[in-house]
Amino acid sequence: MFWAINGLALAQDYDLLLRGGRVADGTGNPAVFADVAVKDGRIAVVGRVTGTVKREVDVKGLIIAPGFIDVHTHAEGIEDQPLAENFLRMGVTTLVLGNCGGSRLNLGEYFKQLEATNISPNVCSLIGHNTVRRQAMGGSFMRPPTEAELTQMKGLVEQAMQDGAVGLATGLIYLPGTFAKTEEIAALAKVAGTHGGIYASHMRSEGESVFKALDELFRIAREAGIRGHISHIKLAGKSYWGQTGKFIAAIEQARAGGLDITQDQYVYPASSTGLSQLIPDEAREGGAEQFRARLGDPAKHAEIVSRMKAALHKQGRDDYAYAVIASYSKDKSLNGLNVVEATKKKRGGDSLDEQVELILDVERNGGASAVFHGMSEDDLRVFAQHPNTMFASDSGVRKFGEGVPHPRGYGNNARVLGEYVREVKLLRLEDAVRRMSSLPATTFQLKDRGLVREGAWADLVVFDPAKVADRATFKEPHQYAVGFKLVVVNGVVVVEDDRHLGTRPGRVIRLNRQ
Ligand SMILES: [Zn+2]
Structure with missing residues (x-):
């Protein structure tokens, strides 16, 4: 906040100035050309800014939101x-x-x-x-x-x-x-x-x-x-x-x-969500021990299987190909495979009965998260x-x-x-x-x-409307989004040019007490 010039400590009027962008202020109103100045974690000015500033960023052509x-x-x-x-x-x-x-x-x-x-x-x-x-x-x-x-x-x-x-x-x-x-x-x-x-x-x-x-x-x-x-x-x-x-x-x-x-x-x-969602609640109630005990009882086991098949058919489906295993800690080689593929790999066959058994088996072994198309x-x-x-x-x-x-x-x-x-x-x-x-x-x-209003907390995102895009796909999800010039939390820059700077200015927001 203080700048030493010729031995004098001079206070700057603003900590951060975003110059030349278009502000989509969050109300839904048309974006307007305006500068945004930040001071002490809050938005100080939206409009024409004069005065001294610690850091100025040219954001021409970009959206400030x-x-x-x-x-x-x-x-x-x-x-x-x-x-x-x-x-x-x-x-x-x-x-x-x-x-x-x-x-x-x-x-x-x-x-x-x-x-x-x-x-x-x-x-x-x-x-x-x-x-x-x-x-x-x-x-x-x-x-x-x-x-x-x-x-x-x-x-x-x-x-x-x-x-x-x-x-x-x-x-x-x-x-x-x-x-x-x-x-x-x-x-x-x-x-x-x-x-x-x-x-x-x-x-x-x-x-x-x-x-x-x-x-x-x-x-x-x-x-x-x-x-x-x-x-x-x-x-x-x-x-x-x-x-x-x-x-x-x-x-x-x-x-x-x-x-x-x-x-x-x-x-x-x-x-x-969990792959377990394909299994009736009543079968899983009471924890892992009870779930295993129910599977061990032939009559209960048959009942669980028939309820799972009925639920699948009610949805208009004949198999579990729409369910993809996301994360299964017991056998990571199944991650990314759909239930039909995983069944073929683990059990040889891929009949509906085999698929149901695979799902029950995964749950028996600690469960997995899944993506459902x-x-x-x-x-x-x-x-x-x-x-x-x-x-x-x-x-x-x-x-x-x-x-x-x-x-x-x-x-x-x-x-x-x-x-x-x-x-x-x-x-x-x-x-x-x-x-x-x-x-x-x-x-x-x-x-x-x-x-984006004077007096509000300076949580801001500056992005290029022509370039902003998601990169993560179902096959390759571990890809960050692109097109973000700046992401600012409480007046502190956290992301710059699509890179996280390691800054940690976040706060806990408590209802009725801010
Ligand atoms: Zn939910």
């Missing part, structure tokens, strides 16, 4: 990988953790640890329903909680909200949340709502029962008096494609009825065009080169700008920026973030 806010991440591992390079290098400056029902239990402690570690992006977190349910209900989940257990769960949510959580998240296809009734979730959502938090849900179904699941989300929002958010909106499974109109009409009707409903989406027609590009584009859809990766912090994970963790935001804005022209650039900045900031109530 608010740093992107990724509202749907699983980046709890940032403790071990504080640079979060895959996120920063696609313009993301703030991450929301704790999605799909899984978070750290003690967020107060976790936030302190992150502050002591120093991390590159800003983070905030939801409190996970599965996390508190597991804590309160011990090992038995296929039942409603007792009154004492529900009280304990409410207490855990209350504590998390006091520690600054931005809301409650559910993952209702996962254990143990899948066994929770609507009343239980509404009771917990009410606690989060009292503090001004949001209810974000990986809904109970994204295929066969998606409209029932949506009704449940609306009911929870209404009964708990809370904003409702649909995580990674999609129609999964061929048989359910094409119902986007009905889906959006239901959301619009709920909004017209007084509910505040929003949604996020990753822009790839494939999802990613189960969505339609047409549906994806309809959801992407809805004005309340924000773009979010559903990714964790990637370990470079490890496994064959979903490419969204390296490319999601860049893909929106390169593919859907520039190539396909599905979205206006300013609107795409809005859905990755001010819309998430407003929805998750992140104060003074998401806009």
Whole structure:
């Protein structure tokens, strides 16, 4: 901040000046030519800047936008990988953790640890329903909680909200949340709502029962008096494609009825989660021991197999070629192979029965993550065009080169700008920026973030609209996005010319306390 000239220490008016760019300020308004000056971590001037400056960067021909806010991440591992390079290098400056029902239990402690570690992006977190349910209900989940257990769960949510959580998240296809009734979730959502938090849900179904699941989300929002958010909106499974109109009409009707409903989406027609999702919940309930015991019982084994086949056929499929193993620690040679290929390799034959056995075998040996090619590009584009859809990766912090994970963790935001804005022209650039900045900031109530405005935190991304692109593919996901001149977090440059500088200026964002 001080510059020694002729023995005198002179204060500079600004720390950083971006000169000559076009500002897409996050509101969705047309980009304007303006300089942006930063001082003490905040945006000091947007417009014509005069005065002394520590560092000036010529950004002619480039877009200056608010740093992107990724509202749907699983980046709890940032403790071990504080640079979060895959996120920063696609313009993301703030991450929301704790999605799909899984978070750290003690967020107060976790936030302190992150502050002591120093991390590159800003983070905030939801409190996970599965996390508190597991804590309160011990090992038995296929039942409603007792009154004492529900009280304990409410207490855990209350504590998390006091520690600054931005809301409650559910993952209702996962254990143990899948066994929770609507009343239980509404009771917990009410606690989060009292503090001004949001209810974000990986809904109970994204295929066969998606409209029932949506009704449940609306009911929870209404009964708990809370904003409702649909995580990674999609129609999964061929048989359910094409119902986007009905889906959006239901959301619009709920909004017209007084509910505040929003949604996020990753822009790839494939999802990613545990391969275990192909196995019925009841077979896996209670842990690995019980799962193995059920498989050892011929009658139960046959029942599991027949339910798996029925679920597959209901989706309109004859085999599991749409499911690709992403990361299987027991046998890494299967990473990147689809279930049919993996079955052939491990078992010789590749009949449907052999495929089912392979899936059960993987789960028996610790499980694997997988990529499921189960969505339609047409549906994806309809959801992407809805004005309340924000773009979010559903990714964790990637370990470079490890496994064959979903490419969204390296490319999601860049893909929106390169593919859907520039190539396909599905979205206006300013609107795409809005859905990755001010819309998430407003929805998750992140104060003074998401806009290029005087007084806001200086989270900024400067990119070349002609070059910005994702490079990660399903076959070769470990490739960083390109086209980013600068990514700035709280006034500090983290990425320059598509390189992470190793700086760690990120802060923990606590709800109602910034
Ligand atoms: Zn999810």
